Amino acid sequence: MSMSTLTRLTLCFFFSFFLFSSPFTAEAGGSIGVNYGRVANDLPSAVKVVQLLKSQGLDRVKLYDTDPAVLRALSGSGIKVVVALPNELLSAVARRPSQAYTWVQKNIAAYHPATQIHAIAVGNEVFVDTHNTTTFLVPAMTNIHAALVRLNLDDAIKVSSPIALSCLQSSYPSSAGAFKSILVEPVIKPMLQFLRQTGSFLMANVYPFFAYEANADVIPLDYALFRPNAGVVDAGNGLRYFSLFDAQLDAVYAAMSALKYDDVKLVVTETGWPSKGDENEKGASATNAAAYNGNLVRRVLTGSGTPLRPQAEVDVYLFALFNENKKPGPSSERNYGLFYPNEEKVYDIPLTAEGVKKRGVAPEEKGSPGGGGGVSTSGAGRTWCVANGKAGEQRLQEALDYACGEGGADCRQIQPGATCYDPNTLQAHASFAFNSYYQKKARAIGTCDFGGAAHVVTQLPKFGKCAFPTAG
Template sequence: MAHSLAFFFSLLLIFTLSITSEAAPSIGINYGRVANDLPPPSKVVQLLKSQGITRVKLYDTDATVLSALSNTGIKVVVAMPNELLSSAAGDQSFADNWVKANISAYHPATQIEAIAVGNEVFVDPNNTTNYLVPAMNNVYNSLKKLNLHNDIKISSPIALSALSSSYPTSSGSFKSDLVEPVIKPMLEFLRKTGSYLMVNAYPFFAYAANSDKINLSYALFENNPGVVDSGNGFKYNSLFDAQVDAVNAATSALQYGDVKIVVSETGWPSKGDSNEIGASEANAASYNGNLVKRVLNGSGTPLRPNDPLTVFLFALFNENQKPGPTSERNYGLFYPTEQKVYDIPLTVAEVAAAPSSEVGKSLVPTKGGTWCVANGGAGAEKLQAALDYACGEGGADCAPIQKGATCYDPNTLEAHASYAFNSYYQKMSRGSGTCDFGGAAYVVTQPPRFGKCEFPTGY
């Protein structure tokens, strides 16, 4: 029966795509590269194809990556970094040269479908907001000169922080100081060029900041009572839909409700610092797995029921050089080794074939107990010293992380330290203060996973 359903849904998707690709629901993924341990782009392309991923979003126009994506059939969103916006806004020839070198040199062999001009510009500390719309116009003019303006859309991802109000959903509105200078001109540009508004939406941030008020199941697309919007009367069963519709409400309030939304980033971290409530592998698997299922079922949001969603998951890999809290380095669906952090469906066929109870299932069984893991932000010197202590005087069982043993891979300091710290912590019966190591470790309530290595518990 599962195979028959998968075949049916595959035919349904093909039929839908044959009508109009823009009207079909779609899952893509963000391919960030702020790391020093990622596989080469050629191997990444093989990974994307093996997972059935047909859309990818980049944060630049790296030549090696764009060349690797050539003739693959994978649609690509590229980006003009924020630091180039002032030049692109003030000099049409700069935009012309940038488009020739970074777009027309690769397209159409590399199927570039959109250019993200900047990223979350309104919160850029370098204050590039005033350059945004002029840069978008100049890049569009450059595409037009090359007759590429009908093939390639132009947009710019905005964060939900651009809203002054998002709850209740119907009250969604943009910050007043952004409306006239940039929001209205940008929406007018998007309408005129037939493009869409890119939105980065993260229910995780809202939940972590308001866990006393927001039901975790509501944030993870799990069964929950839902939230009825007092303004429009719609019932929302997920925080994600509520966030997207808050932006829809904001654009409608400015009379631009016809401009569609593409979710350019969303995700959930599989690991976080002790104060990052909800960051865990099980929750990440649940959020992303249920999100894929929700998107690929083809329905829009309560405010836009006839507009199927296009969503780009964040992110393909864990990126070990991203600054900030631990969560920033743990949004990936895959480790740099190309092993899955957790198992979720990514295609219509996989969603159809998987029992509903299996969608968003972590690769690690959930058990009672607590575990001790390394604090990646503590620094290599502190982690190494703590690892040496745990495996030496601490008497931790470090045999599994020796070369050739079951937990040697991934061969990283953080992974090995986590295993050693947890071994010591369990040996000490999870006593108070036995998972600290001078700030190099912290306790988590979900079983950690590095590669194929399962961490033992005292239970």
């Protein structure tokens, strides 16, 4: 470690509150929103729903239509809204620009800006729509955007369309991510080009639950739920993944990269885990739903990207706000809600950066609805946190500064002349600092990440004569 590095470390350690604007604080992460589905006959009024959203600190909501009662209820709330143009309207809007203009006038301009509509989802998972509406997608998006331009709303409101991961021809390993060849030229490339030209983003619905349920014999549950695990190394790029969610996101990033659209942002418009399911739906439980969603919220709000895109903030919309009793299909489909229709929580997790901070280390899972936050903190046996040498010196240094500064790690042992100063390398010093922070946080999930600069190990680290602390 150079003298300038040591000086920077010492200053940050003692005066971090003057110096810090860290990418590892809760405020610097992505955002959390929620899907407000209404396939039910027992939900509270839209006015009550807006009150519920505000009481939970949720300032982003995604709808599946443009219901006037809902849009009016959201007026003046300060909540950012994604609305949807249903699949059944794609054909008409694609064929007739006048139809698109009328739809935007009636459903968007009539409510904005009092209702803060900031994006329109044109269709939903169109590529798997049984009515074969794929060919209408990009023309519909283009006509909706043209209508926004005419009404001078195109800067404020972006146009996109949520894709399902079934549009990938390959998703494992993540580095092999590729879109289905049959979709690439007709729709994927034109859509990505449209998103690039309009400054919009790709919407993706990402469900680790489906992958786990179908492959529970080979996918570890901890890997699916963001719990401590040994990780999975991608043979294609050498990156180690500690969550199925990140692996799925990076498969989409890789597919976009293969078509040279690395600059298009990705937003997760749906993800979640059911709190109940049929006997054959492995993993569907309140405990697992709380673990997945609780850990996901922490992961998003602490600002870490994916192994392939470590600097990318990930905006996520949880599915869903309520259990919806009229949804068809297996029991899980009716049990994705964070809340029951009576507005009671199905399980208790933080949904905001303030909530994550306030709770600090989450309590142990209690395995029952509404009990304890549903996030495991103890890990499996003894674990330690060490630096990820592939993260690069700049990211390691930033993470080290944070750990020894605002993070509150005990870094006295890596100062000159102290026990753990040697070996005097950035990786050794960062590993000691990261582990100090991790152990102080009782090895809570998400506290050994530092934006991809660290990872959990199950073998006691050895750097010279330095003894790494444990939490017992």
